[in-house]
Amino acid sequence: MISRTEIMNFFDGLNSRLSLEERLTIGMVLLFDLLILVFMRLEQAGDIFALNVFIIACILVVNLAYRRFPDSRLQFFRDWYVLPLLIVIYLENRRLIPLINPHDMDDILIAIDRFLFLGHDPTILLERFTHPLVSEVLQMAYASFYFLPLTLCLILYLRKPRIEFHIIASTILMGFYLSYIGYYFTPVIGPRFTMEHLQNAPLSGVLLFDFVRNLITQAEGIMRDCCPSGHAMISLLTVLLAWRYARGFFGVACIWAFLITFSTVYLRYHYVTDLIVGIALGLAVYRWGPGMAEAIIVGDKYPADSFGMIPCREKESPSR
Numbered sequence: 001m002i003s004r005t006e007i008m009n010f011f012d013g014l015n016s017r018l019s020l021e022e023r024l025t026i027g028m029v030l031l032f033d034l035l036i037l038v039f040m041r042l043e044q045a046g047d048i049f050a051l052n053v054f055i056i057a058c059i060l061v062v063n064l065a066y067r068r069f070p071d072s073r074l075q076f077f078r079d080w081y082v083l084p085l086l087i088v089i090y091l092e093n094r095r096l097i098p099l100i101n102p103h104d105m106d107d108i109l110i111a112i113d114r115f116l117f118l119g120h121d122p123t124i125l126l127e128r129f130t131h132p133l134v135s136e137v138l139q140m141a142y143a144s145f146y147f148l149p150l151t152l153c154l155i156l157y158l159r160k161p162r163i164e165f166h167i168i169a170s171t172i173l174m175g176f177y178l179s180y181i182g183y184y185f186t187p188v189i190g191p192r193f194t195m196e197h198l199q200n201a202p203l204s205g206v207l208l209f210d211f212v213r214n215l216i217t218q219a220e221g222i223m224r225d226c227c228p229s230g231h232a233m234i235s236l237l238t239v240l241l242a243w244r245y246a247r248g249f250f251g252v253a254c255i256w257a258f259l260i261t262f263s264t265v266y267l268r269y270h271y272v273t274d275l276i277v278g279i280a281l282g283l284a285v286y287r288w289g290p291g292m293a294e295a296i297i298v299g300d301k302y303p304a305d306s307f308g309m310i311p312c313r314e315k316e317s318p319s320r
């Protein structure tokens with residue numbers, strides 16, 4: 001008979017072997033499966049439930065394989081394979097959100113936007129400034145969203161040791177997963193669907209605008225993922241992390257993040273209220289995320305130093 005102590009020791013050992021990125025991802029899919037069970041949606045979302053179990057199994061298998069064959073190639077794979085899982089989990093929201101919370105809240109956000117802009121809708125106000133070349137540039141910026149945090153991660157990945165890479169990667173994952181959770185509290189499809197009848201003219205581009213816009217529409221479908229704005233949240237978080245850990249990338253990150261954030265309203269994907277909520281959450285994640293990540297990551301590697309801060313790169317202090 002296996003004792004309770006033995007079971008607890010097994011899970012404690014397993015938890016300590018998983019990276020923080022893997023733990024966060026397991027926690028996210030477990031939460032989704034718990035929602036499916038609590039709201040009794042197993043019949044409608046059984047495939048999502050099974051997919052999440054498969055994701056957990058994959059993470060455990062990768063972890064076990066690395067422990068038995070700890071070579072650099074498997075380590076590289078383990079450092080990055082959570083990224084496609086992040087996108088898979090994101091796409092689960094398309095079907096799962098209306099099953100858990102079928103009450104869209106666009107009318108509330110439209111009312112808040114009109115209050116903030118003295119009775120006007122921001123996407124309609126921006127119509128006077130639309131131009132095909134501007135639309136083209138901003139559509140490319142919007143589509144490049146994932147590459148902004150990815151670039152910061154790559155910059156820090158090239159530095160050794162890679163503790164800072166894992167801290168910022170985990171912090172960015174916290175931001176993504178927090179935004180996913182937010183969608184269930186405020187399901188919103190956005191002004192491109194709810195306010196299309198009020199717009200005076202459709203947006204147009206120069207070369208790739210229609211192709212990219214249609215590609216995004218086909219990939220996402222009608223996704224209730226506008227509030228909080230993940231684009232605003234993760235873009236701001238990346239900028240702040242760049243200032244702290246990769247000062248040389250900060251200027252580029254600022255311009256890139258501004259284009260992404262502005263594009264969300266200009267291209268009619270988001271209400272301004274979405275951005276405000278996303279920015280507030282981004283600031284919160286930056287305030288507490290890196291410290292939490294560092295305490296866990298450094299605590300796993302150097303238990304005696306688990307509450308010592310990793311020196312910021314701009315101070316040129318050596319990392320542990």
